[in-house]
Amino acid sequence: MQRSRRDVLALGAGSAALAIVARASPARATTQEAADLIAKFTGGKAAGPGKIAIDLPEIAENGNTVPLSIVVDSPMTADDHVTDIFVIAEANPRPAVATFHFTPLSGRAEAATRIRLAATQDVVVLAKTSTGRIMSQHATVKVTVGGCGG
Amino acid sequence: MANAPRIKMPAEAKKGEVIEIRTLISHVMETGLRRDEGGKLVPRKIINRFTCEFNGKPVFAVDLETAIAANPYVKFTARLEQSGTFRFAWFDDDGTVTTADEKITVT
Numbered sequence: 171m172q173r174s175r176r177d178v179l180a181l182g183a184g185s186a187a188l189a190i191v192a193r194a195s196p197a198r199a200t201t202q203e204a205a206d207l208i209a210k211f212t213g214g215k216a217a218g219p220g221k222i223a224i225d226l227p228e229i230a231e232n233g234n235t236v237p238l239s240i241v242v243d244s245p246m247t248a249d250d251h252v253t254d255i256f257v258i259a260e261a262n263p264r265p266a267v268a269t270f271h272f273t274p275l276s277g278r279a280e281a282a283t284r285i286r287l288a289a290t291q292d293v294v295v296l297a298k299t300s301t302g303r304i305m306s307q308h309a310t311v312k313v314t315v316g317g318c319g320g
Numbered sequence: 321m322a323n324a325p326r327i328k329m330p331a332e333a334k335k336g337e338v339i340e341i342r343t344l345i346s347h348v349m350e351t352g353l354r355r356d357e358g359g360k361l362v363p364r365k366i367i368n369r370f371t372c373e374f375n376g377k378p379v380f381a382v383d384l385e386t387a388i389a390a391n392p393y394v395k396f397t398a399r400l401e402q403s404g405t406f407r408f409a410w411f412d413d414d415g416t417v418t419t420a421d422e423k424i425t426v427t
Binding site: 234235236239246259262263264266267268269270271272273274275276277278280281282283284285286287317 | 338339351353374377378379380381382383384385386387388389390392393394395396397398399
């Protein structure tokens with residue numbers, strides 16, 4: 171089929187609109203299981219200010235393997251260091267993804283792995299420090315083909 | 321199946337330097353949610369924990385869930401104050417523990 175220039179333009183505009191809708195949708199609709207996991211990690215404490223950088227693709231064509239990289243700004247001294255980082259993907263059949271554990275010997279509070287995402291969603295990252303502070307950050311990933319063996 | 325894991329890190333470092341360590345182990349990371357051709361659930365079998373120690377002291381660890389992709393790849397960092405040996409360990413659901421050691425010279 172031959173597409174006219176106008177058709178192609180309309181198509182492009184349509185998919186752009188779709189992408190915007192996906193980003194604005196309430197992907198943070200917290201499931202009970204995810205809420206429980208978050209409460210367990212934070213001990214009910216609210217997240218305070220802190221710098222967490224999440225590197226995730228905006229669009230994941232294959233939800234079976236999505237590169238995830240996290241860097242938390244921390245001096246990583248014996249007195250003040252990030253002890254744990256918890257990753258949650260609420261739209262997965264099981265929301266817990268991974269819990270990273272650090273010590274001052276880690277040198278930096280950073281880690282990377284490859285994760286599975288079942289659907290388009292917000293990936294939430296929580297960090298806990300040795301001083302008892304909680305930090306939180308999230309990133310939206312649009313998943314084309316879900317990766318949970320469904 | 322847990323074949324020989326792959327570890328990428330420098331062989332030498334300067335005192336106080338923070339190095340990057342990249343590890344990968346071959347493993348299906350079966351979620352326990354998938355069904356086989358007969359419609360039966362394939363039982364869960366994953367690497368549920370990875371740890372890294374340096375000269376017997378904990379450096380880094382991670383609890384992995386079913387949302388970790390097959391052939392789990394983990395990248396992290398370590399600060400070095402003296403020469404020694406890293407010990408890496410992967411813990412399978414079935415109780416198998418795969419370990420690997422890497423030496424590093426710190427100047």
